[in-house]
Amino acid sequence: MVINMLNIGVLGYGTVGSGVVEVLNTNQESINKKAGNEINIKYVLDLRDFPGDPIQEKIVHDYDVILNDPDVQIIVEVMGGVEPAYTFVKKALQAGKSVCTSNKELVAKHGAELLEIAKSKHINFLFEASVGGGIPIIRPLNQSLTADEIEEITGILNGTTNYILTKMSKEGLAFDEVLKDAQDKGYAERNPEADVEGYDACRKIAILSSLAFGMQVDYEDIYTEGITKITDVDMKYAKALNASIKLFGTSKKVNDEVFAMVSPMMISEEHPLAGVNDVFNGIFVSGNVLGDVMFYGRGAGKLPTASAVVADVVDAAKHLGTNIMTIWSNKKLELSDIKKAKQKFFVRLSGDKNMNIAKVNELFGAVTDVEEVIAGEYAFITGEIAEGEFAQKQSELTNMLNRIRVGF
Amino acid sequence: MVINMLNIGVLGYGTVGSGVVEVLNTNQESINKKAGNEINIKYVLDLRDFPGDPIQEKIVHDYDVILNDPDVQIIVEVMGGVEPAYTFVKKALQAGKSVCTSNKELVAKHGAELLEIAKSKHINFLFEASVGGGIPIIRPLNQSLTADEIEEITGILNGTTNYILTKMSKEGLAFDEVLKDAQDKGYAERNPEADVEGYDACRKIAILSSLAFGMQVDYEDIYTEGITKITDVDMKYAKALNASIKLFGTSKKVNDEVFAMVSPMMISEEHPLAGVNDVFNGIFVSGNVLGDVMFYGRGAGKLPTASAVVADVVDAAKHLGTNIMTIWSNKKLELSDIKKAKQKFFVRLSGDKNMNIAKVNELFGAVTDVEEVIAGEYAFITGEIAEGEFAQKQSELTNMLNRIRVGF
Structure with a gap:
């Protein structure tokens, strides 16, 4: 296997960014083998300096240095927040650099658009770490x-x-x-x-x-x-x-x-x-x-999250020039009104069962009593009822202490 | 997206094979979209006939019909057992057809060799369903x-x-x-x-x-x-x-x-x-x-297993001409002698604690007593001890009822 040098730029040297550096150092040999490339961190973008840290020699404060370096093929965005991450990532993709990110705000807000750009450029926008930290789910x-x-x-x-x-x-x-x-x-x-x-x-x-x-x-x-x-x-x-x-x-x-x-x-x-x-x-x-x-x-933590980011880097390195992501169209999915969703509810009322049962039966029909845990309270579980209908009936219960949706 | 016809041959119309046909029929539209191809079952190999089943028109009894048809690009092997699966799969890969299998015996025995052939031919040998049924693990x-x-x-x-x-x-x-x-x-x-x-x-x-x-x-x-x-x-x-x-x-x-x-x-x-x-x-x-x-x-069952096989077919269809599998070399990994592995053991002896404790302490040193569940027995958990040493000491316990390894 021919091993080429593959340069990456890391945006942000916070918790996840320093984790990415640590993971790449710790498992260097096996990661390079799996990527088929020698992965080299060429730049780390951060507003701060880190005197004494070996990373200091790679620190840049100006994103354009990374963006305009044709040797950088993959950008790791681990700054978090929508801006300036969105602007940076979009520019990187438009410049033909693949992007791996842990940024859930960015992906939730602009995922479809960024995936589309990556596809049109035959590169990749990967975000395994944005959900579930180290858990492979995306x-x-x-x-x-x-x-x-x-x-x-x-x-x-x-x-x-x-x-x-x-x-x-x-x-x-x-x-x-x-x-x-x-x-x-x-x-x-x-x-x-x-x-x-x-x-x-x-x-x-x-x-x-x-x-x-x-x-x-x-x-x-x-x-x-x-x-x-x-x-x-x-x-x-x-x-x-x-x-x-x-x-x-x-x-x-x-x-x-x-x-x-x-x-x-x-x-x-x-x-x-x-x-x-x-x-x-x-x-x-x-x-x-x-x-x-x-x-x-x-679902979080420096090294588990960094592990997912680096796995994306390996995948991006294996697929330079080939888009591997799937279908997530720009077309908006109109969610159905939650008021129509059917659910059971656990409900607690002040006052004992005798004080409440007539009203409860009037509103909800037959309910399932819950064993008494606190004296002077009545707790029950409703049958399946639409969220909207429940909300309306709940407003008639002036003595409600709490209600929690029930999944069984 | 251009949709091409992609022909597959299914080896074996047993539980998993009929599941593969069912899954491809049930989710035809979304599967074809994800595969970027229209997946068509051209042949099903089985020794039996299935009169009345729509599959009958695709049934062949001679593997060579499938092997020699240049239109078949992917073979699904769901017969189970090492032979004739091994011979069939090897021939398919050598003929440049990708193979997706659920066959754990085949993969455990010949996985490294078959992966090697697939790699040299720039095709794929995929086996997600061989472990954990429908669970994505491979x-x-x-x-x-x-x-x-x-x-x-x-x-x-x-x-x-x-x-x-x-x-x-x-x-x-x-x-x-x-x-x-x-x-x-x-x-x-x-x-x-x-x-x-x-x-x-x-x-x-x-x-x-x-x-x-x-x-x-x-x-x-x-x-x-x-x-x-x-x-x-x-x-x-x-x-x-x-x-x-x-x-x-x-x-x-x-x-x-x-x-x-x-x-x-x-x-x-x-x-x-x-x-x-x-x-x-x-x-x-x-x-x-x-x-x-x-x-x-x-971990098993007709449809979950078939789901994993068909996901492999989708992946193979997306990667015609590109090998995507990773490193599993032919080189044998020499496992260490299990006798050296350290473990705690739960042990049950007949006779009460008083009858046993002297011998137990002599053999295992201090142990952790387990609450009495059956009168006339003594149960305990050892400290960490090498498997070999435990086996030897166990042979000195003539009244042992059972022993189970302990993972806490």
Whole structure:
């Protein structure tokens, strides 16, 4: 095998960027063998300097140095955020350089357009690390599940919220307490909104849905609900039901309609995703001939994410001049109104069963009682009911303490 | 996109073969779109005729008809067994036709040679369905985990034995009873040896190990122990330990040595594979930068297996004239002597603790007692000990009832 030198430029020397450098150094020999090329980091773009770090000699502050160097064939974008990443990546692709990115905001917002440019230039725009960190999911969806029509993708896509929910469940602690602990440990950011409100999971399920259904799913269209209203009492009920509460990003085809949503779900302990705990992610895919498969691993972290980025670099190196990505058209997929999606709901009301049952039966018909966990409360699970209808009926319950969607 | 007709020949119209036909019919439109070709089944080779079945008009009894037809570009081999599959596949590849197979015996025995021929002919030999049925594992190992050095692959690779062990555990039944039930349900064959003695799992871990370490691992070299000695009493102890007993195929790199083995393992309920129950398979991979990932799904069955075969056909169709498979050299990987592998063991002796403890301490030093589940027995877990040393010490225990390797 002839080994050629292949130069890459890395945009951003933060957590993932330094991980990419570390992975390329650590497994240099085997990576070069698999890529069929000697992969050389020629430049690292960062606003900062890193005196004393061997990377310093490769640091540039001006993107044009990288963009205009014809020897650079692959750009690794690990800066995060839509801008300037979008401008940089677009220019790179237009200049005929393949791009590998871990940037979910960029892919969710501009994936279809960037894939289109890469295709027209016979190069590649790859983004395995943008969903599920180190878990191989983009490539399997693209290349392995091609005999199937995907009917459902459901994932635990955010490690921070999964860590919080797991700890609340195991230790009986309140949300705020666990969030603080997660922040102290560096698992949650000081401004945790993107995680706990479900925005991060929303971008990821948008990317997965676009790939699964071959059309652009706009994340702004996806109904998104975070975990801030989940309490330690809800966790007690879940345990009594032999269930877990997880934050799901989910996308389902029902007849010819696609529904997508991010929200906490109460799921049976028998569900393949119920065992996905702590900072781990899991992605469950159901195909019309394959049945159910599940992918599990670390959804974030320096080295797992860098491993996925570098695997994309290897793939890009093996396919210089050949576009390998699949169909994700610019055409917008109109998601169906979530109000029509049918769901069961777990509901907690203040006051005991006797005080509530007449009203509950009037609104929901027969319901399934849940074992009493807290005195002076009545909890039940509805039958399947459309989201819109539930919302309207819920507004008639002035004493509702919480409600969580139920997946069993 | 220009759609050309691409003719394939299917060898064998048994369970998987008829599944391949069904999957291609069911998802015809989306498959053709992804393949960039209209995939047409031109021939089906079978010794039998199928009067009344629309397939009958494509049935041929003579392989040479398919082999000598220059219009056939891809051969699907789903006959199973080493011969005549090996002869047919080799001839196909030599004639420049890509081959997609579900045949684990063929791949384990002749994979390296057949990959080599495919490479020299710029065509493809693909075998996603040979391990884990519908679970994408071969392609992820080949194309997604390329930034890593694989340190361990461990799988629940046989659905029949996993069904049996799950049912023994859940219902407290004896092995023979559950085997009979599995046979009645069609989950186990009348001659169940290949499954229950671990031979099937052994071929699969040989294939995975060859791919992970890039060299030929001969399945004959892999120490293999089945599940026939696992009893309902062992299951009771496992439960008391908050553990499961699973049949593992495992392959581990320790320093520069590779150990491989098929054997029942007692694992903690926290292990990602502990939740893999019934006929499901799970494959756990650990990489030096990625950490742990796990793949889960149906390891067998007509449609899941056919889904994987057809995904290979799509890939072969997209890569006519380009070899995409990776490095699995003909060079034999010398596995290290399993006697040197270190392991903990769960051991049951007849007689109570007082009768046994002196001898046990003399042989194994300090051990961890296991809660009494059956009166008149003493059960304990050893510290880490080399397999060879354990075997030798075990021979001094005349009253041993069972011993199971422990993975926690």
